Amino acid sequence: GIQVEQSPPDLILQEGANSTLRCNFSDSVNNLQWFHQNPWGQLINLFYIPSGTKQNGRLSATTVATERYSLLYISSSQTTDSGVYFCAVGDPIISNFGNEKLTFGTGTRLTIIP
């Protein structure tokens, strides 16, 4: 299966700071998603971004598929941005129905200090 590595594992920032989270993956993918898991455990979709660049408010993401990495940018951090950020890529399943599963990285834990 595809290997997914995220860095850094932990990040502590002051409110208002900017950050860049990285996701490296070991094979070509047609599906890549970024999630935010908030302190209550809920997984929130941030981006579906197998290639290219997208922006949503203070968040943006870029995936360079040919070089097998994706970056998540958070600008002007707020305390509500705290939590764990996961990158997940589509990993083919060999079965009667085909399909793919999401293989998740181990996440970056972001803590924003007021």
Added chain:
Amino acid sequence: NAGVTQTPKFRVLKTGQSMTLLCAQDMNHEYMYWYRQDPGMGLRLIHYSVGEGTTAKGEVPDGYNVSRLKKQNFLLGLESAAPSQTSVYFCASSWGYQETQYFGPGTRLLVL
């Protein structure tokens, strides 16, 4: 739209007991998934379904069964719970292959 909902939110079981987790989605998605999340291991796929009446194994299916009798519902069953099944269980759904997966709020299960 409620999106993806899961019932119950939290449950404590004794070893050997059985239970069923319910996932419901109101987005008319064809594909549904059950994952488990364990500390330091990310999320792993247990079972999935590509449409009503279909089910298939994921990467950690042992000890679990599933059913998809209605398009909007995906049930995960534990016939004889074991402490190793203590985890947080997430259901997800998508339109189809290589599409965005939307996750429910999770079910915390503790097996004593």
